[in-house]
Amino acid sequence: MALAGALAAACGSNTGRGGGGSGPALSQWYHQYGEPGTQQAVKRYAAAYKKADVTVQWRPGDYDRQTAAALLTDSGPDVFEVNGPLLDQIQGGQVADLTDVVAPVRSDFNQAVLAPKIWQDKIWGIPQTVDTQLLYYRKSLLKDAGVQPPQTVDALVDAAKKLTTSKVKGLFLGNDGGVGVLGGTPLFAAGLSLIGEDGKVGFDDPAAARVLAKIRQLYADKSLLLGAPTDWSDPAAFVQGLTAMQWSGLWALPQIKKALGDDFGVLPFPKDGTGGRPSVPVGAYASAVSARSRHKAAATAFAKWLWVDRTDFQQDFALSYGFHIPARLSLAKQAGQLQDGAAADAVRFATEHGYAEPLLWTTADRNAYQDALSRIIKDGANPESELKAVVRKVDAELQRVKKK
Amino acid sequence: MTKSDHQMRDDTAATLPARLLGPQRRNLWFWVFVGPFAIGLALFTYVPLLWSVYLSFFNAHNTVNPTDFVGLGNYTAMLSDDAFLSSLGTFLLFTAFIVPATYALSLSLALMVNRLRFAQAFFRSVFFLPTACSYVVASLIWKLSIFNGVRFGLANTVLGWFGVDQTAWLSTTSPPWYWLVIVTVRLWLQAGFYMILFLAGLQRISPQLYEAAAMDGARPGWQVFRHITFPQLRATSVAVVLLLVINAFQAFDEFYNLLSDARGYPPYARPPLVYLYYTALGRDQNLGLGSAGAVILALIIAMATVVQARWFGLGRKED
Structure with missing residues (x-):
């Protein structure tokens, strides 16, 4: 050959x-x-x-x-x-x-x-x-419920709760409750990062635990759509009216526009806390x-x-x-x-608030963080102790890759 | 073959090639038939297996020709990895439940089908049919239509008639409903197969035993089952339990297809094979660590098998 x-x-x-x-x-x-x-x-x-x-x-x-x-x-x-x-x-x-x-x-x-x-x-x-991801919301449903498009994570939690009825859930972050798709997005929204400019862990901070506890609140309130036939990357759940808001990709926009016309809007992931900023993964x-x-x-x-x-x-x-x-x-x-x-x-949003996962954020880091996120969101595990374990793991992983 | 025949052959064909070929070229034919399989086995099973053991002593990220020897580093890392240890726990829990559950279910199916006076072949086939279904297909049906989390899923529709709220079966960890989905799909798939084994066992029990028991005054039902049927099924039971445990060790398909998504696998209900799959073959490509995990798992399985064989007296002569 x-x-x-x-x-x-x-x-x-x-x-x-x-x-x-x-x-x-x-x-x-x-x-x-x-x-x-x-x-x-x-x-x-x-x-x-x-x-x-x-x-x-x-x-x-x-x-x-x-x-x-x-x-x-x-x-x-x-x-x-x-x-x-x-x-x-x-x-x-x-x-x-x-x-x-x-x-x-x-x-x-x-x-x-x-x-x-x-x-x-x-x-x-x-x-x-x-590629980028956004929060899609159904204008008519928000208006009926008297809810403004959320600009903070707290407002998002409230809005999702108010929008939840017996037939429609407030928010869809994927069938795993956001564990897979959110990644570092809430951390950025809290003004933190995955790996800082200095090459050290970027979320060794109480604000990280605070924002993740709010994502847990969404789950505990039963405001999240779970177990939909399609996952977050597909706009079907949003278009079919199973949820009032959905986190999905930019790629879903033409399909949503075709199905809903003007009855939808987009938002970045809202900011959290005083040091926060809207967050858009790219x-x-x-x-x-x-x-x-x-x-x-x-x-x-x-x-x-x-x-x-x-x-x-x-x-x-x-x-x-x-x-x-x-x-x-x-x-x-x-x-x-x-x-x-x-x-x-x-x-x-992507230009102003876009953040990309850094190269130093390895697959092992991501797996450890996702496992912790799953335990925080679904099991109600203590965010502080879970994050502490992740920080240790990421530290070790940083040592490994920098050694080469 | 007579003695003089042998004598003659030995005398005339004492050259080396002839001796290698063996009498009637048996050695040649042995290798013609066995060779392809032996080569295949060596090439696709033993070489990768030994290679994996080799890799487990190296820092092998994204390579199968590693140079960075780390000794037992991967083993200590794996044994102190909470996720791996919890995957072993998951697996033990799963085995401890699925083996007795399948055993009981398939035995009861067999007893019921065995008592049927008519349509026995029909019911036997009906219960056996799911065995022919693939794990992947069944998992997708379970995940997408029966146990999906929205209001039009089958389970939620039925519960909805009684006014019960919709449940996200695979995403809820408290209570851990995902076990219901995982266990039912496996029960549905494999109960029929073991039912057939039990049926065969039941039909081998001599009717005279039951007659003798009846003469002795044994009440039909539990007493007969306890003292005649169950002991007589011992050989079948041993085989069934062994097969069930081996199958549980190999659990991967339904877990992976039910719970994984494009972004990975949740930290719950993650058996060791799934965990290692992500470590070694996922985006991580940490082949050294994954191989170490595989070797540890293989040792555990080997030990469990030896213990089981001792326990059941496998290989001993039937008394």
Whole structure:
């Protein structure tokens, strides 16, 4: 296989693996996007590249696991999108350095989502599009209940309680009560962070326990919708009237607008306490190049061509199928779909209040924090002692990754 | 084969290749038939198993060729990991409940079906059918239609007729309703299979024993069951309990499909296999730590099996 690949590269011959280009054969991986048309679009982009023969692999199922396993072998992708790259992938030498590729347009990227792609001043992935999450609320239901759109976490707890009836719940944070999706969002709302600027644990503070106790209050009040057929990422529960408010992604906006017209609004996660601020999680899938690729230079050139040079494709990818904010500031400004109504609010929230999970926040940290969050929200465990255990764990994990 | 035959063969075919082939080329044929399986077993079971033991002594994040030797570090980390220890507790609790429950349910089904005068084959098939259903499919039905948390879920609809509030079966930890969902799906899936085993056992009991008991004045019902049926089912019972325990050890499918979501798995009802799956194969890719956990789990299972075999006198001659 390796020999065949090398020969093909040497001759510059078309290997006939689909695609339009000649030159080395590259494979590019995407996870399965739900929106129709995305798959055809990414194949069209790949076919338009002439300097290599790019084959797109569209991979349904557990994408993170598939790439993690494939990167251990020689038969993995050359270019792939990744919900990361994670720190352990970077430190393990699994992804190639893309600093030079991004450098000319570095300032044009949304800095919040670019930051977690940087380790030791090098850039390891090119952000593709920005995804964000918001609080959707049903205007008519809030009006009927005499509730104002909540601007603080306390108001959110009150509103959710007032909006809850025997048929409709006040708020939907996912079937696990918000454990999975909230992550650091309440901590940011309380003016804290996951990992501080100084590289230390960012929530070793009484305010953290206070805000998480309020999320517990939502659960204890029975204001939360639980056990819905679809989870938080799908707007079905909100659209079907199972809940008056729902935390979901920006991607759900077109569907909600189609179903409810103007009867909805969006909010950031409200602030908590005096040091608080509204909180909006943002993140980006990045395009990365495998360090084990046989054609690393060609793969890097392709990634640059698609995710740095071809702004028309980037715009098309972000907005023609799903509903994402382009990762490039110049493109986000041009996008007509993002100029008015709830979409414009959403973009403003993401720009003003957006926070991304830092690179140092590893999977082990997230698991420990989520377990604690689940015990706080569902079992009513003491937030202070639970958080103390998490802080210890995160401290140890920080020691581990900094040692390398 | 006569003695002179042997003599002749030994004399004429004393060369090394011939000796390797064995009489009538038996060795050759042995390897032709056994070889593919042996190679497969070695390649896909023993090599990964030994590799996993090897990995457990290394700091192996995102790699299967680690260089950072940590000795027993992963083992001490795993044994002092609250989440792993609580997963072992979860698993013990689950086994302690599911094994007796399935045993009792399938035995009672078998006793009932066995007494039927008509339509026995029909009921036998009906109770056996769920065995043919996949754990994944059944879990999804349980999660999405029977025990979903909204008002139109089957369980909530039925409870709603009696004016009971809707319950979020899988998300509620106090009381831990999720156990009801997990246990019922497994009972439904496996009770029928063990019922068949018990039926076979019941049909092997000699009618003369019952006749003799009746002559001796044993009352039909509990007394006959206690002194004739149950002791006579001993061999079947041992097999059933062993299989049930092994199945409980392997519990993964219904837990994973009922409780996991895109963002992970809750800290409750998390058996060791699910926990290790997330540690080693999730985004974490901590293969060293995961392997250490797997080795610990394998040792526990091995010990439990040995104890069980001793307890039941497995392998001893039937008396």
